[in-house]
Amino acid sequence: MLNDSILTLTTFVPAVGAVVVALLPRQGRIIQWFTLAVALLTFGLTLHLPFHYIYGQPGFQFEIDRAWIPNPAIRYHLGVDGISMWLVVLTGFLAPLGVLASWNAINHRTKEFYFFFLLQQTAMIGVFVSLDMFLYYAFWELTLVPMAIIISMFGRDRGTEAAIKFFVYTFLPSALLLVAIVWLYARTGTFDFVRLQSILAQNTAAFPPQALFWASLAFLVAFAVKVPVFPLHGWLGDVFSEAPTAMAMVVAGKLGLYSILRFNLGLFPAQARQVAPWMVALAVIGILYGALVALVQKDMKRLAAFSTVSSLSFCILGIFCFAVSGLDGAIYQILNEGISVGSLLLLVGFMYERYGTYEIASYGGLAKRTPHLATLFVLTSLSLVGLPLLNGFVGEFLILSGSFAGHEAWVSAATAGVILSAAYMLWMIQRVFYGAESGMVTDVPVTDMSFREHAAVWPIAVLMLLMGVASPIWMRAIDGAAVKLASPAALVHMAVKQ
Amino acid sequence: MTQVPQAYRILPELLLTLTGVLIMLIEPLMPSGMTRKPIGFLSLAGVIAALIASVWQLSLPSGTAFYGTVQTDAFSVFFHVLICSIVLVALLIAFDVFDGTKERPAEYYALVLFGAMGMCLMTSAVELLLVFISLEISSIATYILAAIRKRSGKSPEAGLKYFLLGSFATAFFLYGIALTFGATGTTNISEVAAALPNSPVPGFASLAVAMILIGLGFKVSAAPFQVWTPDVYEGAPSPVVALMSTGPKVAAFAVLLRLTYGAYPQLQTHWLLLVWIMAALSMTVGNLGALRQHSVKRMLAYSSIAHAGYTLVAFTALSGEGIAAAMFYTATYAAMNIGAFAVISHAGGYDDRLVSVADYRGLAYRSPLLGGALAFFLLSLIGIPFTGGFFGKFYVFTAALHSGEVWLAVIGLVNSGVAAYYYLRLLMSVYGKPSDDAPVQLIPRLKGSLTLALLLTVSATLILGIFPGRILAMARAGAATFTGESAR
Numbered sequence: 001m002l003n004d005s006i007l008t009l010t011t012f013v014p015a016v017g018a019v020v021v022a023l024l025p026r027q028g029r030i031i032q033w034f035t036l037a038v039a040l041l042t043f044g045l046t047l048h049l050p051f052h053y054i055y056g057q058p059g060f061q062f063e064i065d066r067a068w069i070p071n072p073a074i075r076y077h078l079g080v081d082g083i084s085m086w087l088v089v090l091t092g093f094l095a096p097l098g099v100l101a102s103w104n105a106i107n108h109r110t111k112e113f114y115f116f117f118l119l120q121q122t123a124m125i126g127v128f129v130s131l132d133m134f135l136y137y138a139f140w141e142l143t144l145v146p147m148a149i150i151i152s153m154f155g156r157d158r159g160t161e162a163a164i165k166f167f168v169y170t171f172l173p174s175a176l177l178l179v180a181i182v183w184l185y186a187r188t189g190t191f192d193f194v195r196l197q198s199i200l201a202q203n204t205a206a207f208p209p210q211a212l213f214w215a216s217l218a219f220l221v222a223f224a225v226k227v228p229v230f231p232l233h234g235w236l237g238d239v240f241s242e243a244p245t246a247m248a249m250v251v252a253g254k255l256g257l258y259s260i261l262r263f264n265l266g267l268f269p270a271q272a273r274q275v276a277p278w279m280v281a282l283a284v285i286g287i288l289y290g291a292l293v294a295l296v297q298k299d300m301k302r303l304a305a306f307s308t309v310s311s312l313s314f315c316i317l318g319i320f321c322f323a324v325s326g327l328d329g330a331i332y333q334i335l336n337e338g339i340s341v342g343s344l345l346l347l348v349g350f351m352y353e354r355y356g357t358y359e360i361a362s363y364g365g366l367a368k369r370t371p372h373l374a375t376l377f378v379l380t381s382l383s384l385v386g387l388p389l390l391n392g393f394v395g396e397f398l399i400l401s402g403s404f405a406g407h408e409a410w411v412s413a414a415t416a417g418v419i420l421s422a423a424y425m426l427w428m429i430q431r432v433f434y435g436a437e438s439g440m441v442t443d444v445p446v447t448d449m450s451f452r453e454h455a456a457v458w459p460i461a462v463l464m465l466l467m468g469v470a471s472p473i474w475m476r477a478i479d480g481a482a483v484k485l486a487s488p489a490a491l492v493h494m495a496v497k498q
Numbered sequence: 499m500t501q502v503p504q505a506y507r508i509l510p511e512l513l514l515t516l517t518g519v520l521i522m523l524i525e526p527l528m529p530s531g532m533t534r535k536p537i538g539f540l541s542l543a544g545v546i547a548a549l550i551a552s553v554w555q556l557s558l559p560s561g562t563a564f565y566g567t568v569q570t571d572a573f574s575v576f577f578h579v580l581i582c583s584i585v586l587v588a589l590l591i592a593f594d595v596f597d598g599t600k601e602r603p604a605e606y607y608a609l610v611l612f613g614a615m616g617m618c619l620m621t622s623a624v625e626l627l628l629v630f631i632s633l634e635i636s637s638i639a640t641y642i643l644a645a646i647r648k649r650s651g652k653s654p655e656a657g658l659k660y661f662l663l664g665s666f667a668t669a670f671f672l673y674g675i676a677l678t679f680g681a682t683g684t685t686n687i688s689e690v691a692a693a694l695p696n697s698p699v700p701g702f703a704s705l706a707v708a709m710i711l712i713g714l715g716f717k718v719s720a721a722p723f724q725v726w727t728p729d730v731y732e733g734a735p736s737p738v739v740a741l742m743s744t745g746p747k748v749a750a751f752a753v754l755l756r757l758t759y760g761a762y763p764q765l766q767t768h769w770l771l772l773v774w775i776m777a778a779l780s781m782t783v784g785n786l787g788a789l790r791q792h793s794v795k796r797m798l799a800y801s802s803i804a805h806a807g808y809t810l811v812a813f814t815a816l817s818g819e820g821i822a823a824a825m826f827y828t829a830t831y832a833a834m835n836i837g838a839f840a841v842i843s844h845a846g847g848y849d850d851r852l853v854s855v856a857d858y859r860g861l862a863y864r865s866p867l868l869g870g871a872l873a874f875f876l877l878s879l880i881g882i883p884f885t886g887g888f889f890g891k892f893y894v895f896t897a898a899l900h901s902g903e904v905w906l907a908v909i910g911l912v913n914s915g916v917a918a919y920y921y922l923r924l925l926m927s928v929y930g931k932p933s934d935d936a937p938v939q940l941i942p943r944l945k946g947s948l949t950l951a952l953l954l955t956v957s958a959t960l961i962l963g964i965f966p967g968r969i970l971a972m973a974r975a976g977a978a979t980f981t982g983e984s985a986r
Binding site: 069070071072109112137138139141142144145148149152153159160163164167168171172173174175176178179182183185186 | 862863866873877880882883884888892895896899900904907908911912914915916918919922923925926927929930931965966967970971974
C-alpha cells in the first residue's frame with residue numbers, strides 16, 4: 001500500500017509544506033523550524049525506497065500509473081529504478097542540510113525563500129520519478145522557476161542578471177525538447193516512457209532515422225545545458241557565485257545527467273552512440289578546461305563552479321563510453337558530486353558568513369582560528385580530488401577504467417584532469433588555511449563551527465567515507481540499471497536483424 | 499422537436515442590452531455627488547445573468563433563429579461564457595478605479611455592457627452582415643472606452659488612433675463581405691460554403707478571404723496589422739486595456755474560426771498560407787518588439803501580438819484538434835492576460851503611476867499578494883507547466899505538429915524561449931530588492947472587488963493548467979459542431 005503512494009508522498013510533501021509556509025506568520029524562526037521538519041520528513045520518506053527496493057528485479061518499482069488528462073493521453077506515472085532511486089534519496093538528504101546552511105545566511109524574506117526552496121524540492125524529485133514524458137517535462141520546467149526567483153531575490157549583487165541568464169540558457173533548449181517530445185507523441189500516440197521505449201526499440205524502421213537523430217539531439221542539448229557540458233557552461237559561474245548556498249548545492253549536475261541517462265540512452269541508444277565520439281571529446285575538453293580555469297580563479301565560489309564543470313565532465317565521459325563499469329562510475333559520481341560539492345559550498349558559505357568574502361587572497365592561516373572547519377574542508381577536498389577510501393575515488397576510478405578501452409588517448413588526457421584537480425584544490429587550501437595569517441583573518445575575530453554548522457556538514461563527511469569503503473550498498477541498485485543501459489534491447493534487436 | 503422561441507437564441511445579448519439601457523436611464527436620475535457603486539452592482543448582475551443564460555443555452559438543441567442569422571451551439575456557448583467571464587472580471591477591476599476621479603463611471607459600465615453584447619453576438623452570428631454589425635457594435639464601444647480618460651492627453655489620442663485604424667480595418671472586412679456576395683450570391687455562412695465550389699468568379703472569393711483576414715487580423719492585432727497595439731494599450735486606462743486586450747480579440751478569433759472553417763473551407767489552401775505567414779510574423783514581431791520595451795504596458799501589448807500569433811498557429815492544423823486548441827488558447831490567454839492587467843491596473847492606479855519595468859521593482863515586497871499574482875501570470879505567459887499558458891501552448895503546438903507543421907512549431911517554441919526573457923525581466927524586477935534612491939510608490943490597499951478579480955483569474959489559470967480536461971472537452975464539443983458543419 002505504502003509502496004504505491006510513497007513516490008507521490010515524497011514528491012508532494014514539500015509542495016504542501018510550501019503552501020503551509022506561505023501561511024505561517026513571519027515570527028522568530030517558526031518558518032525555519034517548520035521547513036527543517038518538512039525536509040527531514042521528506043528525507044525519511046525517501047529512505048523508504050532503498051529499504052524496500054527489490055534488488056535484481058529489472059524495470060521500475062514503486063510504480064503508480066493513473067490517468068491524468070484523457071486527451072492527449074497524459075498519465076500520472078511515477079516509478080524509480082537503479083538510476084533514479086539514489087538520486088531521489090540524495091535530493092532528500094541534501095534538503096535539511098540546505099535549510100541548516102540558510103539558517104542565518106537568509107535573514108530577510110525568509111518566507112519567500114523557504115516557500116521557493118520547498119517548491120524546488122518537489123520539482124526536482126518530480127523530475128527523477130516521472131515516467132510520463134509530459135509529466136517529466138512539467139517538472140523539468142518547474143525546476144527553473146524557484147531557482148531563478150531565489151537567485152534574483154537573494155543574489156549577492158548581480159542576482160537578477162544571473163537569474164535571467166540561468167533561466168534563458170535552460171529555457172531555450174527546453175523549448176526544442178518540448179518539440180521533440182510532442183513529435184514523438186504525434187508519431188506514437190503515447191507519452192509513457194516505458195511504452196515509448198519499447199515502441200522505439202521494436203520498430204525503429206517506422207521512424208525516419210534522420211528525424212530520430214534530430215529528436216535525440218534536441219533532448220541532448222537541453223540536458224547538456226543543464227549539466228552543464230562544455231561549451232554550454234556559461235551560466236554556471238554566475239549562478240554559483242550569486243546563488244545562496246542551499247540553491248547552488250542543487251543547481252548543477254544531477255538533473256541533466258540523470259536525464260541524459262534516462263532518455264538519451266534509454267530512448268535513443270543508437271543515436272547516443274552516434275554522437276558518442278563528440279561527447280567524449282567535449283567531456284575531456286571540459287575536464288581539462290574546467291580544471292585549468294579553476295586553477296586561476298580568485299574567488300572560491302567560482303573555483304567551485306569550474307571544478308564542478310570539470311568533474312561533471314567525468315560523468316559525461318563515463319556515460320558516453322557505454323561500458324558497464326563506466327556507467328556505474330558515472331551514476332556513482334553523480335551522487336558524489338551532489339554531496340562533495342554540497343559540502344564544499346556549505347563550508348565556503350560558512351566562511352562567507354564569517355568574513356563576508358569569497359576571495360581567496362583575503363584569507364590565510366585560517367586553520368589556526370577554525371580548526372574544525374579546516375579539517376572538514378580538507379576532507380571535502382580530498383574527496384573531490386579522488387583520494388582512495390573516499391567516495392570520489394570509486395567514481396573516478398570506475399569511469400576511467402571503464403572508458404579506457406577504445407578511447408586510450410582521450411582517457412589518458414582526462415587523467416591529467418585528476419592531477420590538475422589536486423593542484424587547484426590543494427593550492428586553494430594552502431592559501432586559505434595555511435601560511436601567514438592575512439590581515440582580515442587577524443582583524444576579524446571569529447568562532448569555529450557552531451553546532452548547527454557541524455550538524456550540516458558531518459552527515460556528509462560520514463557519507464563520504466562510507467561511500468568510499470562500502471560502495472556495494474549503492475552499487476547493488478546502480479549496477480542493474482547500468483548493465484541495461486550498456487546493452488539496451490534496441491541494439492540487441494538490431495544486431496539480431498542484421 | 500419543439501420549436502425553441504427565437505428570443506432564447508439571443509437571451510444573453512438581450513440581457514446585456516437591457517442592463518446597459520437601464521444604466522443609461524438611471525444614471526442621469528442619480529444626484530451628482532452620489533457614488534456610482536449601485537450601478538456597478540447592477541452591471542455585475544447583468545453580466546452574471548447573461549453568463550447564466552449562456553450556460554442555459556447549452557440545454558437548447560443547437561439551431562438557428564431569426565431567418566438563419568443567429569445560431570447557438572456548443573461553439574457559440576463556449577465563447578459566450580468566455581466573453582461574459584472576461585467582462586465580469588473587467589468590471590470587477592474597474593469597480594474602484596473610477597472612485598474619486600471626475601469621470602462618469604456609469605458611462606464605462608454601460609459601454610462595457612454594449613461592447614460585451616457586440617462581442618457575444620459576433621460569436622453566434624452566422625450571417626456575414628450580422629457579423630459585421632456586431633463587430634462594429636463591439637468596436638465602437640471599445641473606441642470610446644479607450645478614450646474614456648478624457649483629462650489626460652494620451653487616452654483620447656489612443657482612442658482616436660484606435661478608431662481611425664479600426665474603421666479602416668472594418669472597411670476591409672466589409673469589402674470582404676461584398677466580394678463574397680459577388681462570388682456566391684449569399685451572405686449566409688453555411689450557404690456561402692455550399693455555393694463556393696460552383697462560384698462563377700472564384701477569384702472574388704479568394705480576394706474576399708484575404709480582405710476578411712486583414713480586417714480580423716487587425717482586430718486580433720496580428721502582424722503585419724499590429725502597429726496600433728502598443729500605442730493604444732499605452733494610452734488607454736489599464737482596466738480598459740484589460741478588457742480590450744482580451745474580449746474583442748476572443749470574439750474576433752471566434753469569427754475567424756467560423757469564417758475560415760465554416761464559410762471558406764474550400765479555399766483552405768489560400769487562407770492557410772496567409773494565416774501561416776501571419777502566425778510566424780506575429781510571434782516574431784511581437785516577441786522581438788517586446789524585448790526592446792521599457793514600459794510594461796507596451797511590453798504586454800507586444801506580448802499580446804505574440805500570443806495572437808500562437809493562436810493562429812493552431813489554425814494551420816486544419817483539424818478539429820486545431821480548432822479546439824485555438825479555442826482553448828483564447829481562454830488561457832484571456833485568463834492570464836486580464837489577470838496581469840488587473841494587477842497593473844491596481845498597482846498603477848487610475849493615472850498609471852507605475853510605467854517602466856524599473857517602477858515595478860520590489861512590488862512583491864510592498865504587496866506580496868499583488869506581486870505574487872503578477873509573477874504567477876507572467877509565469878503563465880511564459881508557459882511554465884502547471885499554469886494555463888503551458889497547456890495552451892502545448893495543445894497549439896501538438897495540433898500543429900500533428901498536421902506536420904514542424905517549422906511553424908519550431909518557430910513558435912523558439913519564440914516562446916525568447917519571450918521568457920522579457921517576462922522574466924519584469925518578474926525579476928517584481929521580486930528584486932527595491933532600490934533605495936527611487937521614490938516609494940504607494941500601493942493602495944487591496945479592495946474586495948480586485949481581490950475577487952484576482953482570485954477568479956488565478957484559479958482559472960490554475961485550473962486550465964492542472965485539470966484542463968473539462969475545458970478542453972468543451973472546446974472539442976465546440977469544434978465538433980463546427981467540423982460537422984464544414985464537412986457537410
